[in-house]
């Protein structure tokens with residue numbers, strides 16, 4: 001469907017950080033995945049989905065900017081396969097045509113499936129405070145901000161049970177941490 | 189009657205029925221164009237890969253006795269625009285009929301429809317004969333539906349082609365072995381060594397630099413690691429089946445900061461340019477598994493087939509829905 005190219009379910013507007021074009025970020029998973037993409041015009045599907053795509057969705061990057069990036073950087077990217085994977089599968093910008101829920105994760109998944117975290121400036125186990133991995137606070141912020149769109153999704157409901165159980169102080173810390181990271185996104 | 193047949197950069201299917209016969213009155217056209225290099229900021233390896241593979245295809249067609257007009261990126265007669273190049277050739281060669289294969293993108297599909305409207309000659313559209321699921325069948329599966337579930341789509345393709353089927357039942361009794369396929373990789377088993385494709389692409393790289401098109405990314409022109417013709421693509425397929433498939437499924441979700449390829453097939457470029465057909469890719473994986481079930485378990489091969497016969501075809505269905 002030609003409309004697919006315009007879909008932006010979450011209304012994301014943020015510009016793509018410049019380091020997407022260089023890999024110059026302290027977040028080791030992103031740095032390595034992007035540098036590898038620049039070196040080989042390739043990253044495998046989990047790197048595309050759970051590292052670059054995951055971060056972009058959590059940070060609320062405009063899907064147009066992201067499409068342009070994926071379409072350009074990968075040797076196999078042709079619109080029919082790129083846009084459905086990026087906007088649909090990865091960004092949930094289609095509101096659930098391709099997937100049934102957004103593919104987001106905290107540092108936990110990245111740590112579990114790879115070895116990036118052991119060489120990272122950030123600490124994957126930390127949610128707030130100095131050196132807390134940005135994925136962790138951004139993850140909870142994503143669910144909080146998009147509550148009206150996601151809370152009723154039966155595949156996500158559990159996340160809100162957990163989120164609702166958190167103390168207000170903890171939530172405040174988490175969301176403040178996330179906002180702080182987002183406002184300094186270029187130097188993450 | 190003289191026919192012009194267009195081949196786009198991702199239509200490098202040498203097995204297409206167009207090429208079964210040599211025809212005196214058929215002229216094939218292939219263009220390296222700024223309209224294609226400039227619609228996004230592409231990786232340099234992407235531009236080099238496409239141009240190199242297009243040139244190889246043109247050479248092979250000529251060797252097989254077909255007539256080919258090929259515009260390189262810096263050729264002076266190249267207008268860098270599909271419509272202008274086609275109109276020019278139609279005039280120059282007194283073409284009376286135009287044919288093309290349906291593009292996979294809306295962008296090119298609507299551009300070609302526009303071009304055909306303005307042409308004074310007849311035209312005909314063919315399929316690329318590439319995908320497992322035809323446009324007609326996609327129509328039947330997707331039209332009027334609110335949602336098409338990947339799993340049922342995938343099962344339909346498996347049944348239709350008999351991939352890993354025992355009659356109407358999936359081999360092994362299960363359709364999906366994803367649960368066996370979620371392992372982290374800690375350095376063992378060793379990743380495959382001895383990748384079979386190493387191309388020298390300095391000349392094309394220089395031409396692209398001269399053309400001043402904008403690109404991103406790095407390239408090692410003396411050692412370009414993507415296949416640029418069918419026989420190289422088949423070698424990558426063979427390499428994958430022998431060396432990587434035994435562990436593909438187990439580690440398909442694993443990430444490693446030093447090993448970009450792990451056990452992945454590296455076939456996406458060959459497939460998306462249509463140098464390889466998905467059916468031959470799936471069949472090669474199944475044959476490898478049948479010949480060596482001790483080394484390649486059903487879970488590995490099913491995980492791979494799900495990507496090619498399920499996910500990839502499904503994405504195309506969604507795109508054209």
Ligand code: SF4
Nearest residue numbers: 027029117120124133
């Ligand atoms: S700690 Fe966070 S940023 Fe660093 S590699 Fe792990 S997931 Fe990525």
